[in-house]
Amino acid sequence: MFNDEYFMRMALQQAHNAFEQDEVPVGCIVVSNDRIIAKAHNLTETLNDVTAHAEMQAITAAANFLGGKYLQNCTLYVTLEPCVMCCGALNWSQISKVVIGARDEQRGFINKNLSLHPKTEIVLGVLENECSALVKDFFKNKR
Protein backbone atom coordinates (compact mmCIF):
# COMPACT_ATOMS: atom_id res chain seq x y z
CA MET A 1 0.00 0.00 0.00
CA PHE A 2 2.73 2.49 0.98
CA ASN A 3 4.45 2.60 -2.40
CA ASP A 4 5.86 5.55 -4.35
CA GLU A 5 2.55 6.11 -6.14
CA TYR A 6 0.67 6.29 -2.85
CA PHE A 7 2.95 9.00 -1.49
CA MET A 8 3.15 10.90 -4.80
CA ARG A 9 -0.63 11.15 -4.65
CA MET A 10 -0.25 12.98 -1.33
CA ALA A 11 2.26 15.34 -2.93
CA LEU A 12 -0.20 15.88 -5.79
CA GLN A 13 -2.85 16.86 -3.26
CA GLN A 14 -0.47 19.55 -2.04
CA ALA A 15 0.03 20.70 -5.63
CA HIS A 16 -3.75 20.94 -6.06
CA ASN A 17 -3.90 23.10 -2.94
CA ALA A 18 -1.30 25.41 -4.50
CA PHE A 19 -3.34 25.57 -7.72
CA GLU A 20 -6.42 26.65 -5.78
CA GLN A 21 -4.36 29.46 -4.21
CA ASP A 22 -3.17 30.62 -7.63
CA GLU A 23 0.37 29.42 -6.92
CA VAL A 24 2.42 27.46 -9.47
CA PRO A 25 1.10 23.99 -8.60
CA VAL A 26 4.04 22.09 -7.15
CA GLY A 27 3.63 20.02 -4.01
CA CYS A 28 5.83 17.74 -1.99
CA ILE A 29 5.95 15.59 1.10
CA VAL A 30 8.76 14.05 3.13
CA VAL A 31 8.33 10.51 4.39
CA SER A 32 10.35 8.76 7.08
CA ASN A 33 9.59 5.13 7.96
CA ASP A 34 6.26 5.25 6.08
CA ARG A 35 5.25 8.30 8.08
CA ILE A 36 4.70 11.74 6.54
CA ILE A 37 6.84 14.17 8.51
CA ALA A 38 6.45 17.25 6.28
CA LYS A 39 4.15 18.51 3.55
CA ALA A 40 4.27 21.73 1.63
CA HIS A 41 3.35 23.45 -1.58
CA ASN A 42 4.74 26.40 -3.45
CA LEU A 43 3.96 29.71 -1.71
CA THR A 44 6.12 32.19 -3.62
CA GLU A 45 3.24 34.53 -4.48
CA THR A 46 1.48 34.41 -1.12
CA LEU A 47 4.71 35.04 0.79
CA ASN A 48 6.31 37.32 -1.83
CA ASP A 49 9.38 35.13 -1.49
CA VAL A 50 11.22 33.38 -4.31
CA THR A 51 12.71 30.94 -1.81
CA ALA A 52 9.28 29.59 -0.74
CA HIS A 53 9.31 26.57 -3.06
CA ALA A 54 7.57 23.44 -1.79
CA GLU A 55 10.85 21.55 -1.37
CA MET A 56 12.55 24.31 0.65
CA GLN A 57 9.71 24.47 3.13
CA ALA A 58 9.52 20.69 3.38
CA ILE A 59 13.28 20.34 4.00
CA THR A 60 13.10 22.89 6.82
CA ALA A 61 9.98 21.29 8.32
CA ALA A 62 11.39 17.76 8.14
CA ALA A 63 14.67 18.81 9.78
CA ASN A 64 12.69 20.56 12.47
CA PHE A 65 10.64 17.40 13.07
CA LEU A 66 13.75 15.21 13.21
CA GLY A 67 15.76 17.64 15.34
CA GLY A 68 18.72 17.42 12.98
CA LYS A 69 19.63 18.97 9.67
CA TYR A 70 20.41 15.78 7.73
CA LEU A 71 17.42 13.94 6.27
CA GLN A 72 18.72 10.41 6.69
CA ASN A 73 16.21 7.63 5.96
CA CYS A 74 13.90 10.19 4.42
CA THR A 75 12.26 10.29 1.01
CA LEU A 76 11.02 13.48 -0.62
CA TYR A 77 8.17 13.13 -3.12
CA VAL A 78 7.79 16.14 -5.38
CA THR A 79 5.40 16.61 -8.29
CA LEU A 80 7.85 18.60 -10.45
CA GLU A 81 11.60 18.18 -10.97
CA PRO A 82 13.43 20.46 -8.50
CA CYS A 83 15.05 23.68 -9.73
CA VAL A 84 18.71 24.63 -9.16
CA MET A 85 17.94 26.17 -5.75
CA CYS A 86 16.03 23.14 -4.50
CA CYS A 87 18.61 20.74 -5.95
CA GLY A 88 21.28 22.59 -3.95
CA ALA A 89 19.20 22.40 -0.78
CA LEU A 90 18.49 18.68 -1.26
CA ASN A 91 22.21 18.16 -1.74
CA TRP A 92 23.05 19.82 1.57
CA SER A 93 20.34 17.74 3.30
CA GLN A 94 21.91 14.42 2.18
CA ILE A 95 18.37 13.05 1.84
CA SER A 96 18.19 9.32 1.12
CA LYS A 97 15.74 9.31 -1.79
CA VAL A 98 13.97 11.79 -4.06
CA VAL A 99 10.94 10.73 -6.11
CA ILE A 100 9.98 13.08 -8.94
CA GLY A 101 6.67 13.28 -10.84
CA ALA A 102 7.05 15.40 -13.97
CA ARG A 103 10.28 16.58 -15.59
CA ASP A 104 11.01 20.30 -15.92
CA GLU A 105 13.25 20.47 -18.95
CA GLN A 106 13.80 24.22 -18.73
CA ARG A 107 14.11 24.98 -15.03
CA GLY A 108 14.96 21.57 -13.59
CA PHE A 109 18.40 20.59 -12.29
CA ILE A 110 18.94 17.60 -14.56
CA ASN A 111 19.49 19.58 -17.76
CA LYS A 112 21.87 21.90 -15.87
CA ASN A 113 24.17 18.90 -15.38
CA LEU A 114 23.71 19.09 -11.62
CA SER A 115 23.27 16.04 -9.47
CA LEU A 116 21.96 15.30 -6.01
CA HIS A 117 24.13 13.98 -3.18
CA PRO A 118 25.95 10.69 -3.89
CA LYS A 119 23.88 9.15 -1.05
CA THR A 120 20.59 10.11 -2.75
CA GLU A 121 18.62 7.63 -4.84
CA ILE A 122 16.49 9.26 -7.56
CA VAL A 123 13.25 7.88 -9.02
CA LEU A 124 11.67 9.67 -11.99
CA GLY A 125 8.25 9.63 -13.60
CA VAL A 126 5.89 8.58 -10.79
CA LEU A 127 2.37 9.81 -11.73
CA GLU A 128 4.17 11.86 -14.38
CA ASN A 129 1.10 12.56 -16.52
CA GLU A 130 -1.05 13.86 -13.68
CA CYS A 131 1.77 15.96 -12.23
CA SER A 132 2.57 17.43 -15.63
CA ALA A 133 -1.08 18.07 -16.59
CA LEU A 134 -1.65 20.16 -13.47
CA VAL A 135 1.26 22.50 -14.29
CA LYS A 136 0.17 22.77 -17.93
CA ASP A 137 -3.41 23.59 -16.89
CA PHE A 138 -2.12 26.30 -14.58
CA PHE A 139 -0.08 28.09 -17.24
CA LYS A 140 -2.83 27.64 -19.87
CA ASN A 141 -5.20 29.55 -17.58
CA LYS A 142 -2.58 32.30 -17.18
CA ARG A 143 -2.39 33.09 -20.92
Place this chain on the structure above:
Amino acid sequence: MFNDEYFMRMALQQAHNAFEQDEVPVGCIVVSNDRIIAKAHNLTETLNDVTAHAEMQAITAAANFLGGKYLQNCTLYVTLEPCVMCCGALNWSQISKVVIGARDEQRGFINKNLSLHPKTEIVLGVLENECSALVKDFFKNKR
Protein backbone atom coordinates in the same frame (compact mmCIF):
# COMPACT_ATOMS: atom_id res chain seq x y z
CA MET B 1 32.27 56.53 0.87
CA PHE B 2 29.47 54.09 -0.02
CA ASN B 3 31.54 51.89 -2.29
CA ASP B 4 31.68 48.10 -2.63
CA GLU B 5 34.43 47.84 -0.02
CA TYR B 6 32.41 49.81 2.49
CA PHE B 7 29.43 47.47 2.17
CA MET B 8 31.55 44.31 2.02
CA ARG B 9 32.97 45.34 5.38
CA MET B 10 29.43 45.26 6.76
CA ALA B 11 28.97 41.76 5.32
CA LEU B 12 32.29 40.76 6.93
CA GLN B 13 30.99 41.94 10.28
CA GLN B 14 28.07 39.54 9.81
CA ALA B 15 30.54 36.76 9.00
CA HIS B 16 32.46 37.54 12.19
CA ASN B 17 29.19 37.26 14.13
CA ALA B 18 28.70 33.80 12.59
CA PHE B 19 32.24 32.81 13.57
CA GLU B 20 31.58 33.76 17.18
CA GLN B 21 28.48 31.52 17.16
CA ASP B 22 30.51 28.61 15.79
CA GLU B 23 28.76 28.83 12.42
CA VAL B 24 30.64 28.62 9.10
CA PRO B 25 31.57 32.33 8.85
CA VAL B 26 29.66 33.65 5.87
CA GLY B 27 27.83 36.95 6.05
CA CYS B 28 25.89 39.09 3.66
CA ILE B 29 23.88 42.25 3.36
CA VAL B 30 21.43 43.61 0.78
CA VAL B 31 21.66 47.27 -0.18
CA SER B 32 19.06 49.33 -2.00
CA ASN B 33 19.80 53.00 -2.78
CA ASP B 34 22.77 53.05 -0.40
CA ARG B 35 20.56 51.76 2.38
CA ILE B 36 21.03 48.37 4.04
CA ILE B 37 17.67 46.59 3.86
CA ALA B 38 18.77 43.13 5.03
CA LYS B 39 21.68 41.56 6.85
CA ALA B 40 22.23 37.94 7.75
CA HIS B 41 24.81 35.32 8.50
CA ASN B 42 24.89 31.59 8.21
CA LEU B 43 22.71 29.87 10.85
CA THR B 44 22.64 26.26 9.68
CA GLU B 45 23.88 24.82 12.98
CA THR B 46 21.82 27.01 15.29
CA LEU B 47 18.62 26.38 13.33
CA ASN B 48 19.44 22.78 12.36
CA ASP B 49 18.49 23.79 8.83
CA VAL B 50 20.65 23.35 5.74
CA THR B 51 18.67 26.08 3.98
CA ALA B 52 19.64 28.75 6.54
CA HIS B 53 22.54 30.17 4.52
CA ALA B 54 23.18 33.91 4.87
CA GLU B 55 22.02 34.65 1.32
CA MET B 56 18.71 32.76 1.68
CA GLN B 57 17.78 34.65 4.80
CA ALA B 58 18.82 37.98 3.28
CA ILE B 59 16.79 37.39 0.10
CA THR B 60 13.69 36.63 2.17
CA ALA B 61 14.26 39.62 4.46
CA ALA B 62 14.91 42.04 1.58
CA ALA B 63 11.77 40.91 -0.29
CA ASN B 64 9.81 41.32 2.90
CA PHE B 65 11.16 44.85 3.32
CA LEU B 66 10.39 45.75 -0.30
CA GLY B 67 6.96 44.11 -0.30
CA GLY B 68 7.76 42.26 -3.55
CA LYS B 69 9.67 39.17 -4.45
CA TYR B 70 11.99 40.66 -7.09
CA LEU B 71 15.09 42.45 -5.79
CA GLN B 72 15.29 45.17 -8.42
CA ASN B 73 17.86 47.92 -7.78
CA CYS B 74 19.35 45.81 -5.03
CA THR B 75 22.91 44.65 -4.48
CA LEU B 76 23.83 41.64 -2.37
CA TYR B 77 27.28 41.65 -0.76
CA VAL B 78 28.41 38.23 0.36
CA THR B 79 31.76 37.24 1.87
CA LEU B 80 31.92 33.82 0.16
CA GLU B 81 30.89 32.76 -3.34
CA PRO B 82 27.29 31.45 -3.21
CA CYS B 83 26.63 27.70 -3.41
CA VAL B 84 24.27 26.03 -5.92
CA MET B 85 21.24 26.57 -3.68
CA CYS B 86 21.95 30.27 -3.14
CA CYS B 87 22.81 30.77 -6.81
CA GLY B 88 19.40 29.35 -7.71
CA ALA B 89 17.65 31.62 -5.21
CA LEU B 90 19.53 34.70 -6.46
CA ASN B 91 18.50 33.76 -9.98
CA TRP B 92 14.82 33.64 -9.06
CA SER B 93 15.16 37.01 -7.27
CA GLN B 94 16.47 38.76 -10.44
CA ILE B 95 18.72 40.83 -8.16
CA SER B 96 20.58 43.66 -9.94
CA LYS B 97 24.09 43.07 -8.61
CA VAL B 98 26.00 40.52 -6.55
CA VAL B 99 29.37 41.40 -5.00
CA ILE B 100 31.44 38.43 -3.82
CA GLY B 101 34.41 38.43 -1.42
CA ALA B 102 36.25 35.10 -1.56
CA ARG B 103 35.85 32.37 -4.16
CA ASP B 104 34.65 28.89 -3.14
CA GLU B 105 36.21 26.66 -5.76
CA GLN B 106 34.63 23.48 -4.43
CA ARG B 107 31.12 24.47 -3.38
CA GLY B 108 30.59 27.70 -5.31
CA PHE B 109 28.31 28.03 -8.34
CA ILE B 110 30.96 29.28 -10.79
CA ASN B 111 32.82 25.99 -11.15
CA LYS B 112 29.47 24.20 -11.61
CA ASN B 113 28.99 26.19 -14.81
CA LEU B 114 25.95 27.91 -13.37
CA SER B 115 25.27 31.59 -13.86
CA LEU B 116 23.13 34.22 -12.20
CA HIS B 117 20.20 35.95 -13.91
CA PRO B 118 21.06 37.78 -17.16
CA LYS B 119 20.02 41.00 -15.38
CA THR B 120 22.57 40.45 -12.60
CA GLU B 121 25.97 42.15 -12.61
CA ILE B 122 28.68 40.20 -10.74
CA VAL B 123 31.73 41.69 -9.03
CA LEU B 124 34.38 39.33 -7.63
CA GLY B 125 37.23 39.68 -5.16
CA VAL B 126 36.17 42.59 -2.92
CA LEU B 127 38.10 42.23 0.38
CA GLU B 128 38.94 38.75 -0.86
CA ASN B 129 41.85 38.13 1.51
CA GLU B 130 39.96 39.05 4.66
CA CYS B 131 36.86 37.09 3.62
CA SER B 132 38.94 34.05 2.74
CA ALA B 133 41.12 34.21 5.88
CA LEU B 134 38.06 34.10 8.13
CA VAL B 135 36.79 30.88 6.55
CA LYS B 136 40.27 29.30 6.66
CA ASP B 137 40.65 30.23 10.33
CA PHE B 138 37.30 28.64 11.09
CA PHE B 139 38.14 25.30 9.53
CA LYS B 140 41.68 25.32 10.96
CA ASN B 141 40.16 25.55 14.44
CA LYS B 142 37.87 22.62 13.62
CA ARG B 143 40.72 20.22 12.91
